[in-house]
Amino acid sequence: MNSMEEDMLKMEMDETLKQAEAALDQIQKSSRKKKRVWIVELAPQTEALFARCAALLKPPPALTLSQWADTYRVLSAESAAAPGRWNTDNAPYQREIMDAIGNPHIRKVVIMSAAQIGKTAMLMNVLGYYMHYYPAPVMVMEPTLDMAQALSKDFLAPMIRDMPVLSALVDTKSRYSGNTILKKNFPGGHVTIVGANSPVGLRMRPIKVLLADEVDGYPESAGTEGDPLLLAQKRQTTFWDKKTVIVSTPTIKGHSRIETEFLDSTMEEWNVPCPGCGHFQPLQWGQIKFDKDDLTKPILYECERCGEVFGEYEWKRQGKHGHFVAKNPNAEARGFHLNTLASNFCGWHEVVEKHQLATELLRQGDPEKMKTWVNTELGETWEEPGDRVDEDALITRRELYGAEVPDDVLVLTAGVDVQADRFEVEVVGWGVGKESWGIRYQKIIGDTMENPVWENLDAFLLTPFHKKDGTALYISAACIDSGYRSNQVYSFTVDKFNRYVFAIKGKGGQGVPYIRNPSTDNRVKTPLFTIGVDAGKDFIYQRLRVTERGPNYCHFPSDEGAGYDATYFKGLASEMKITRFRKGKMTVSWVLRDEGYKRNEPLDLRNYATAALEIYNPPLQKPEPGAGQATRRKGWRKLSGGIGGV
Numbered sequence: 001m002n003s004m005e006e007d008m009l010k011m012e013m014d015e016t017l018k019q020a021e022a023a024l025d026q027i028q029k030s031s032r033k034k035k036r037v038w039i040v041e042l043a044p045q046t047e048a049l050f051a052r053c054a055a056l057l058k059p060p061p062a063l064t065l066s067q068w069a070d071t072y073r074v075l076s077a078e079s080a081a082a083p084g085r086w087n088t089d090n091a092p093y094q095r096e097i098m099d100a101i102g103n104p105h106i107r108k109v110v111i112m113s114a115a116q117i118g119k120t121a122m123l124m125n126v127l128g129y130y131m132h133y134y135p136a137p138v139m140v141m142e143p144t145l146d147m148a149q150a151l152s153k154d155f156l157a158p159m160i161r162d163m164p165v166l167s168a169l170v171d172t173k174s175r176y177s178g179n180t181i182l183k184k185n186f187p188g189g190h191v192t193i194v195g196a197n198s199p200v201g202l203r204m205r206p207i208k209v210l211l212a213d214e215v216d217g218y219p220e221s222a223g224t225e226g227d228p229l230l231l232a233q234k235r236q237t238t239f240w241d242k243k244t245v246i247v248s249t250p251t252i253k254g255h256s257r258i259e260t261e262f263l264d265s266t267m268e269e270w271n272v273p274c275p276g277c278g279h280f281q282p283l284q285w286g287q288i289k290f291d292k293d294d295l296t297k298p299i300l301y302e303c304e305r306c307g308e309v310f311g312e313y314e315w316k317r318q319g320k321h322g323h324f325v326a327k328n329p330n331a332e333a334r335g336f337h338l339n340t341l342a343s344n345f346c347g348w349h350e351v352v353e354k355h356q357l358a359t360e361l362l363r364q365g366d367p368e369k370m371k372t373w374v375n376t377e378l379g380e381t382w383e384e385p386g387d388r389v390d391e392d393a394l395i396t397r398r399e400l401y402g403a404e405v406p407d408d409v410l411v412l413t414a415g416v417d418v419q420a421d422r423f424e425v426e427v428v429g430w431g432v433g434k435e436s437w438g439i440r441y442q443k444i445i446g447d448t449m450e451n452p453v454w455e456n457l458d459a460f461l462l463t464p465f466h467k468k469d470g471t472a473l474y475i476s477a478a479c480i481d482s483g484y485r486s487n488q489v490y491s492f493t494v495d496k497f498n499r500y501v502f503a504i505k506g507k508g509g510q511g512v513p514y515i516r517n518p519s520t521d522n523r524v525k526t527p528l529f530t531i532g533v534d535a536g537k538d539f540i541y542q543r544l545r546v547t548e549r550g551p552n553y554c555h556f557p558s559d560e561g562a563g564y565d566a567t568y569f570k571g572l573a574s575e576m577k578i579t580r581f582r583k584g585k586m587t588v589s590w591v592l593r594d595e596g597y598k599r600n601e602p603l604d605l606r607n608y609a610t611a612a613l614e615i616y617n618p619p620l621q622k623p624e625p626g627a628g629q630a631t632r633r634k635g636w637r638k639l640s641g642g643i644g645g646v
Helices: 003-033 045-055 064-074 093-102 119-132 146-160 230-236 258-263 312-321 350-365 367-375 391-395 451-461 486-492 533-544 566-572 603-614
Strands: 108-113 138-140 183-186 189-193 209-213 243-248 268-273 280-283 301-303 309-311 323-326 335-337 410-418 422-430 436-445 473-481 502-509 528-532 575-582 583-593
Touching: 064 093, 064 119, 093 108, 093 119, 093 323, 093 335, 108 183, 108 258, 119 138, 119 146, 119 189, 119 209, 119 243, 138 146, 138 230, 146 189, 230 350, 230 603, 243 473, 280 301, 280 583, 309 312, 323 566, 350 367, 367 410, 391 566, 410 603, 422 451, 422 603, 436 451, 473 603, 486 502, 502 603, 528 533, 528 603, 533 575, 533 583, 566 603
Parallel strands: 108 243, 108 335, 138 189, 138 209, 209 243, 268 335, 410 473, 473 502, 502 528
Antiparallel strands: 183 189, 268 280, 268 323, 301 309, 410 422, 422 436, 575 583
8 A cells, every 4th residue: 555545545434434433423413312213324435444444454365384484485586496386295394394383382493304395484484474364573684794794695685575464564675764684673573694603683572473493503602692593583482472483404423413303392293195005104214125237217115003114205295184293292392304205395215326336435434425325315313333443343354465565555654652661663564445455563672761672663764564475664754742852853853854754742632733843942952742632532533443455454364473463453452532511611522441451552553553554644545567666755745734534
């Protein structure tokens, strides 16, 4: 309605009120004389005016959030593969979730899900609903301020533009409207979008509805002010009918915000009926059947009751009959879990292909892809396969090399630990893909305050090791721990830099780079490398868990003279990684498993030998036939603060 129409309507209402007042006055005067029933005839235009007023004052029809979306929502070209009218039937599992959010009697809704189930689209529906149909002050919290801006520009702004019911409410043109990228005002409320890393956006702004998106990506504290989710929830205290929606893809088991919230909810799982027997069941990865050697063949799903297999289309067609089943129905908060197998936005072939790639990398000792797959495809937390290794399993791995050095070894490195009465040294061979072979675990006995034992160490580091054909390999690089007998280590290494014999200093703690550029801040000015020993232990334990020969696999010799006895493997498996929470902050550290695992020198030495490889940085490629051994590099690897990856 424009301003001219509003003026005309006002004039008509004023005239009608005058007529009504005159008629009422006449009735009252007459009724004092004699009780009568009066019928007042109104002009046709007056009756039409009353009808128009009644229509304007009539409350809106009772719509659930999903019904509102089906009626009004328009998908914008910038944010949807198929722009146009919204239809909840395209993803039927969204209906129950949206209606729970729109239900005024439900105070909290938790959504733990895979990445491709339409979370952002549902979030936009919620915003549109509270802007148009149920006005209220709303806050959307993203992990970072940049993500908050991206949500507003890429999703919210196009939605307002393309939906007349919203564009009529939000003035995006006037400079005096108070609207910005991160705040949209409308009659009865506002939408404010903030970053969990920005404490400014979380202060002094009462809100009725909180939409916390991707909470597993939130920092532990918004600046110095504490947990951002708790800070945002404090802004809701003045509203008795507050609403909190917490959404995220999960991360690590035991450290996932969304997992904690989900376990305290109704814990509802999407169930669909079997196309054959009709038994309702969740779509689980364990029931997926496919040919690992030929992914072009159909991907099938086996019913958990009747055992019949059907294709993706048959199962997803059953989604129109699906519903959520609660494991904890008496919980106050509604909680929903969804994986990609139920999604109509991603095919099963894509899920299987990602799984096969992740599986192959996991065999090679790289679990990151599998972590991502479990989080984003299954919508489940990743549980570490274990923070320790089994020394008995490692002992059974020993093998007969047939020579001092196997043919696949390209480079030798060494790690040296200094004790009061001896050196302990491990020589490790390296091949393509950082496949490794234990070559020699050696103790060199003597008082490390005296020169003779240092001369013996020097002679050992110059010792040739032979392959089956007689080819001699020498130690290309060695790292010596300077934590004990520091001055002696510095003096020993100062003139051996060109031989790649380095002094190192270990530094524990998460986030410390494995290798840092060397410093010469010591008495004799020898280059001293700082080693992130915790990062090194992570690499080593990942490699020890690789069970198939090839990249990152660790070999050990069965020859008794090589030094790889039960004591060695107990020392190699002597530590474990534990996680603690102190004052609400998570800390991760490496500790001895128990009192029976005090001798951890083998783990330290493997760490130092690995660090020597990273500093030396050889190509680790098999030479062309007829080519000789690669020459030593001059200088050390140029570093930019650290070496990462396995």
